[in-house]
Amino acid sequence: MRLFPLRALSAALALGLVVALPSQAADRITGEPFATRSEVYAPHAMAATSHPLATQVALDVMKGGGSAVDAAIAANAALGLMEPTGNGIGGDLFAIVWDPKTKKLYGYNGSGRSPKSLTLAEFQRRGLTDIPAHGPLPVTVPGTVDAWFALHEKFGRQPMAQNLAPAIRYAREGHPVHEVIAYYWDRSVPRLSKWPGFAEQFTVDGGGTDKRRAPRTGEMWKNPNLASTLEKIGKGGRDAFYKGDIARTIDAYFKANDGFLSYEDLAAHRGNWVEPVSTNYRGIDVWELPPNGQGIAALQMLNLLEPYDLKKYGFGSPEHVHLVAEAKKLAFADRAASYADPDFYKAPVEKLISKAYARERGKLVSMDAAAKAVEPGVIPELNEGDTIYMTVADDQGMMVSLIQSNYRGMGSGMAPPGLGFIFQDRGEQFVLKPGHPNTYAPGKRPFHTIIPAFATKDGKPWLSFGVMGGAMQPQGHAQIIVNLVDFGMNLQEAGDAPRIHHDGSTEPAGQNTAMSDGGVLELETGFPYETIQALMRKGHAVKFADGPYGGYQAIMVNPNGGYIGASESRKDGQAAGY
Structure with missing residues (x-):
């Protein structure tokens, strides 16, 4: 796709110049309007990850007789x-x-809990209104290794040592x-090098004034x-991580560095199998995992968008972008109010993803004006008590x-x-x-x-x-489905097409400050300037931004046999098969 460089665009706008953005890549001989490259086709197996070497690891595992789960574990370890x-x-x-034997979907929630010895009162004693982004206080039990072994036990074909x-x-x-x-990496080093063990293990010695760098x-x-x-x-399985020498090293490290994560926290950890939930969007059943994740926000957005003829409006039209933004605002209001650990608060998932609820909430959408503030549709009744995708x-x-993350880039720095x-x-x-479903509590x-x-x-x-x-994730999920179903894009186009990112909704984290100004609508290069003008007339605050548009990978079943793969053009990755 021939894109107007964002830095040049920002400079042009700063000078007051009117910039016409390209709506399609006319230099692609196939005529596909948004694809940066072709889809990948393969008859037997496919992998799509954010790193070419990890993609090749996955393919090698499957060529050697491993299952898709073995390959995913191997690629994730490499990533x-x-x-x-x-x-x-x-x-x-x-x-x-997706298990072809039972012909059903299985979901795994491999998220860890907060330290048992760290209390809300401790944050209050320290005078904190938000949990810090780095250091020992935001650290929770890591769930990845447990998830590997749970997935492997159910679906693996070859030994874990071989996968790693x-x-x-x-x-x-x-x-x-x-x-x-x-x-x-270069951006993370200045922020994280002060935390014990980071510079020693995640920088190189550049010599001279460039002593420790990425x-x-x-x-x-x-x-x-x-x-x-x-x-x-x-060699030792999941317990080598959660109960062995590794866990003891972790325990001693946090005790020595004002931390709270303990051997007991690690030893007690178990993830859990969960039932995926879905909504039907124009004949396609879209599946997500229930909270404590935000997946159902994508389903809520799709339900809100379904009554509109997006195909008629066209990709990149003011109506298309406006409706995506307004649906996001409504879904994220519920996300801020109700998405939390189900052991502490059971969100009314069935209601939130129902068509009836979407019809009622959809009455709040105006085609003429951007909403400045949105209240949640469900008010919780409480009881006591940076990422890769592949x-x-x-x-x-x-x-x-599979999706796996440190959260903020390189994580806590610990x-x-x-x-x-x-x-x-x-x-x-x-x-x-206090009193919010997502309020901090020990073991949550x-x-x-x-x-x-x-x-x-x-x-x-x-x-x-x-x-x-x-x-961006639920916004991106909804946009991919809309691109495929409404706009008829192929798998690579659906990911390469310019993305919409609305920022500023009420968040289920931090101080939970409510949106009151409508937030900001960030549009990736490629939307017509006429669309931007029309959105501004509706009251949207539109701006350009580098980088908040996420990273996409996808595999589709080829109706003619085998698979179709696509990989994010904004990352380093690769889709490949055999």
Whole structure:
């Protein structure tokens, strides 16, 4: 797609110039308006990840007889090494698996809980109104390793040690760092180097004034500490991580660094299998996982959009963009009020994703004006008490939709000595306000942004997909489905087409401040200027921004046999098959 460079665009706007944005890439000989490259077709198996080497790891595992789940675990382990800016074994994991034997979907919630010894009163004693983004306080139990073994026990075909071997080899021998990853790594080093263990394990010695820095594009990166940790996990199983020497090292590290995560917290951890939930959008069943994640926001958005003839309005029209933004505002009002750990508050999921509820809420949408403030449709009644997305499909028909994250880029910055990974800072997503469903409590799972997605058609698998990136994720899920179903795009086009990102809704985290000004509508380069003008007349605050549009990977079942793959053009990744 021929895009107007964002920096040039910003400069032109600053000078008061009227900029005409291209609506399609006329230089693609296929005539596809938005695709940066072709879809990938393969007869037997497919993998789509945010790193080409991880994609190849997944394919090698499946060629060797491993299942799609084995391949997903192997690729995820490799991504923890190769893309530590987004994920690693210090984070959490969610997955949806299509099992061809039982012909049904299985969901796994691999999110960890807050430390039992850390209380709301402790945050109050420290005078905090928000949980800090970095350091020991936002750290929660990492659920990834447990999720690997739970998925493997149910769907794996080859030993876990074999699944982890490629990542271990790359960690010892090294691999060249890719461009986008190098960019985000460089941004993280100044913020996180003050935390114990980070600079020692996640920077290189540049010499002179450039003493400790991030590896640069193309430089070889090794992580022998992570290799040793993965070897212990491969030999000793999940308990090697949650109950063995690794757990004892973690316990001692946090005790020495004003932390609260303990051996007991790790030993008590278990993720859980959950039933995916769905809505039907114009004949396609779209599946998400229920809270504590935000997946049902995508379903709520689709229900709100379904009554409108988006195909008639056309992609990039003022009506299309306006309706996506307004549907997001309504869905996110409920997200802020009700999405939380179901062990502490059971959100009325069935009601929230129902068509009847969408019809009632849809009455609040005006085609002429942007909403400035939105109240939730459900008021909770309380009882006491940076990310990667990847997908894999194998020759037996098994498909895996998997998302895994440290939360903010490289996470908390807390990196225990000798282990080669960084802990997530997912606890920042709690609210420090008593009486909210997502209020901090010991042993509680925070609200989660990371969500895998799946779609079926007539009860059969159709699409495994995801769009990583914080609050962009449900917005991205809805946009991908709309692009495919309403606008007839192919799988690569659907991800490459310019994206809409609304920011400023009430959040289920932090101080939970309500939206009162309508927020900001960020539009990726490629929307017509006439659309931008029309949106501004409706009262939208429109701006351009680099980077908040997420990262997409997808695999679709080819009706002619095999699979179709697509990968995010905004990342370093690759879709490939055999």
